């Protein structure tokens with residue numbers, strides 16, 4: 077499974093990239109706002125830290141505007157930047173055109189298996205179903221991941237990857253893995269939670285204490 081960071085904070089990206097297991101980064105207009113930085117400058121810096129796919133989102137609402145922005149982002153930013161497009165009829169049309177131009181896309185704001193299939197038909201490289209935002213409405217977001225994986229198993233022509241997004245806790249990630257989702261994008265906090273276990277900390281503390289005794293005895 078690919079692990080992406082969902083942030084535009086370059087310090088966090090550097091921290092997690094140093095672990096050696098970061099496969100990509102997703103941004104969106106809200107995360108760019110939170111960074112307080114210039115959109116293209118911050119995306120270019122992110123793309124220099126992580127050589128996997130970096131999603132940069134278009135903000136036009138019409139097909140022509142999305143295509144224009146997508147082409148401009150691809151022309152101005154490093155090669156590993158991919159174009160994030162909202163799951164609207166206009167976005168589908170833009171995805172189709174950009175795909176035919178050889179540009180990778182991430183179709184975002186997916187809340188149903190039907191939307192995911194439509195985006196796959198348009199040639200999306202990734203589709204992003206939002207788990208946490210469905211949970212927030214009192215429904216089970218994980219059901220959507222299960223439904224997409226199940227539906228897609230009937231259609232072997234689909235090469236689009238399922239990028240589970242809006243992840244709120246480590247259990248979401250584990251459930252996505254069990255369901256076979258290709259990619260999960262998550263905040264740095266979840267990466268840290270996935271690595272943390274009190275027994276690892278306690279075990280290491282014990283080993284280090286005993287090793288100090290070994291050194292003291294001149295047996296190291």
Ligand code: E4P
Nearest residue numbers: 082102103104209241242243
């Ligand atoms: C995905 O690409 C989105 O940026 C993100 O996962 C949205 O998550 P949120 O619901 O926590 O804002």
